[in-house]
Amino acid sequence: MATEMTTQSGSKKTASRCITEKAEGTHVFEIVGYSLKKGMGVGKAVRSGTFTVGGFDWGILFYPDGTSRTGHQCVAADLELRSKGKQARACCDLRLVNEDTRLAYSFESISPKAIPTSYNDCSHYSRENARVVEKSHFEEEGSGYIKDDSLTIECVLTVMKQSLVAKITGDSEMQVPPSNLSSHFGKLLLEENGADLTFSVGGESFAAHKIILAARWPVFEAELYGQMKEREDQCIIVEDMQPGVFKALLHFIYTDSLPCVDDLGDDDYSEMIRHLLVAADRYAMDRMKLMCQNILSENLALETVAATLALADQYNCERLKDVCIKFIASTDEMDTLMATQGYMDLKRTCPFVFVDVFEKSKRLRGA
Structure with missing residues (x-):
């Protein structure tokens, strides 16, 4: 400069x-x-x-x-x-x-x-x-x-x-502030100005804007401008999802970021991210799904790794699955891990995953 x-x-x-x-x-x-x-x-x-x-x-x-x-x-x-x-x-x-x-x-x-x-x-x-x-x-x-x-x-x-090497004359040098586009869209979602669509989730209602959802949410684009175009009742009922999870999903659609959840403990935070991963898979939000995988992989613990592995296997998250398997294979506290509910659920629903764990353990130990 x-x-x-x-x-x-x-x-x-x-x-x-x-x-x-x-x-x-x-x-x-x-x-x-x-x-x-x-x-x-x-x-x-x-x-x-x-x-x-x-x-x-x-x-x-x-x-x-x-x-x-x-x-x-x-x-x-x-x-x-x-x-x-x-x-x-x-x-x-x-x-x-x-x-x-x-x-x-x-x-x-x-x-x-x-x-x-x-x-x-x-x-x-x-x-x-x-x-x-x-x-x-x-x-x-x-x-x-x-x-x-x-x-x-x-x-x-x-x-x-x-x-x-940059050269700018002194009088013409200007400080350009960072983009605040996401904050404007977040405010639009929060204040509901111009909202023309409502979602009903678990007894709670969420107002939204069709044009933004159509641009950011490919799964709903055809429905919003197809079957619902001539309907007077602009309300969509969302089944099998918690209101808090759907609220976080809308926040991501409007701001391209996950909401701040500082008020949640570690276990509740991981549980919320697991729910968001499922929602992202359900609605083909690939970037959000990858962000959730990254957060889960960085916050693995003995109490939750088995549940995370089962989730990764069910929703085809191969990178997250590999991280979980390596975590399990390298732990010296298998008794603690095997006592968790997640491990018992994994053993019942995904028994074949233990073959990968066994093979990874042998490689890590040079057997």
Whole structure:
């Protein structure tokens, strides 16, 4: 951003600002059967899956026997750009994760020029520039870095994007406020001005605007401007839904956000989100459904994870289902989990899900 100022002598003074945008991301690479990877040979690497940060595809290289420069007493790690025909500038922190303390120990760079650096098409740090950790640091019994013959590497990656230089004269610089469109629509819903439609839900009535619902609610568009177009009674009865859930659904339709529910406890909040997920699935509100899945995945607990897993399985929420299964498979408090009502309901209604839990448990424990 640049400004223009006039000094007392009448000459103009200008200033500019260079802004470099960046994208950040973290990838966790779990190496199951670490001892089996030893002996691959110096310079031989194990490759992670591909992950995306800053619009580029990346991967982690792990050398169990080190490289020609590091020696066999060390392991080495590296980062490679897997996007074909592209070039990126980035810096990263590669580190081992201590499974006991959850703290991380960074690989040491043996070249001060290793980061930041530019990555070319399918290239990576040369073996001479790979980051290293001495095996004695993490292979010692009780160190906490190797659990069930598994080693975890975490990569924190920052990708530098295009630098922008803006120039604006001083008098013409204006502060543009953020969009408040959602607040205006929220006020319209709250005050019911111009409402031409009513929903009856569980004995409560909710006023709304057909034109907004038609634009934001594809499921009702045909009904609002089809079968109901000539009806005098502009009222829709909604069955099998709690009034509070429908009110939250309307709030999302008008504002594209979920309502604030600070007055609810953790259990009631999770229960409300589960109901909203069901409503979102019922009315094909895909973005709202994804938001509910994300909230549930970030608030898993022993008391509710089984109920959430059953919900994810019933409504085809595969990502949420995977998170729940991993949570159950990794817990050391199975007795507490099995005593919950949600677990008993899950066992009765979705017994086949336990096959996924069992298989995930074996993978996590390196069996």
